[in-house]
Amino acid sequence: MKTALLQAIELIASRNGQLMNIISVTLRMSIASSLAALLLGVPMGALLSRGKGIPRKVLIVINRTLMGLPPVVCGLICYILFSGVGPLRHLKLLFTVKGMIIAQVMLITPLVIGNTETYLNGRTDGIDETAKGLGLAAGRRFLLTLNECRYQIVSTYLFGFSRAIAEVGAVSMVGGAIAFKTNVMTTAIMMYTNMGNVTLGLALGIILLCMALVLNVTVYILQAVVDR
Amino acid sequence: MKIDPIRKTYQSRTVLDTCSMEIEQGRIYAVAGANGSGKSTLLRCLAGIEKPDVPFSVTGAEQLSMGYLPQSSYPFKMSLLKNVLVGLPRSGENVSRAKDLIEAFDLGELSSSRADRLSGGEKQKTALMRILMRRFGLLLLDEPTSAMDPRGVLTAEELITSHAKETGCTVMMVTHFMKQAERIADEIIFLSSGRTDGPVELSRFLSGQAGDAAREYLEFWGA
Ligand SMILES: Nc1ncnc2c1ncn2[C@@H]1O[C@H](COP(=O)(O)OP(=O)(O)O)[C@@H](O)[C@H]1O
């Protein structure tokens, strides 16, 4: 543990090229996928929360099922879609960061939809009736709804980001953990550990945890600002 | 203007079944009746929030714009002042009108506080000010003063009547208090189990000339 800690510090201090690349790919992938999932999921969750009747129930159950989609299954689906025989092969997404982002968006969006829907469930009516009563247009009503759940949106984003940065199954299948290209923290930890370099794996794990800590502190402050 | 009959059924229970009502532009109508008599449902159907069993129409008033203040106030997560101004351009005129309203309720000190953290009565005052910032042809207010202190109630009534005068809008206001109805309303729409005979002059109603159900109601709620 001590050697791992020292090695982690050393790795960062030396600005090891491979490490820097891993960190940058990890951040790029996690930020892009969680943002995309947020942009897709929040409006869908808001729509779902104001839906009615059987279609709404069906969609909620489907979404809940997708929330439990095992990452490797998602990775496999993307692999099949992007591979040389898949329908999306011409997009050349296999073993690219873009491909990994798409897989992550597939995993995270249902979570964002579910979180948003749960929070807004039972609240949309109050917001909507009040806003309609004031004669506000649909666009303004939607913005007001977003404003009502801004604190939750930040938490949901963090949730999605944590999921993305910690995920390994889907990204290793779609990305292939290619050094200097698609290797991220989690896949690198797996790789080094499998190669017998447990200390390096642990060092990377410590760096990953530190990144998560920094992010959480940032978001905590952001939430306090948003909640003023 | 004339409002067609409105009927609303939940499952198999009919909670509202009104006759066609003649409404005069610019007047203030009190809407009264026991709990569950359909007052909120009437306002919600008129405001288009609730879908009545069959669509109804309002004739005699072209392009009637309706404002509706729900029974439970919903303050948005923003300051009191921003709530009052929500959706309006921040023009000097609007801002000064908002500030006047806030001063009328003596809430100046709270105008930059988050409205969703105010007390129940303060939230209700905020909601009322927010709707009084706008012009409508028909203003529907569902128990707008139920949580206010006595002084707030009187201020609210003054604001409502002066708003009606200035904008020429018709007001329908649900209330349980005949004293309040006497202070501000011209006519009263009395609901009993979802039914009504339409608006009656307040004096006629209060002197017990509006049917048995109304007389019974007055026994408990009058004065
Ligand atoms: N969504 C609903 N589903 C079933 N019943 C309802 C619903 N909304 C209102 N009701 C019933 O309709 C009746 C009239 O309600 P309401 O108009 O709110 O009464 P009030 O005159 O007290 O405002 C009540 O008995 C209420 O239980």
Ligand SMILES: [Mg+2]
């Ligand atoms: Mg009511």
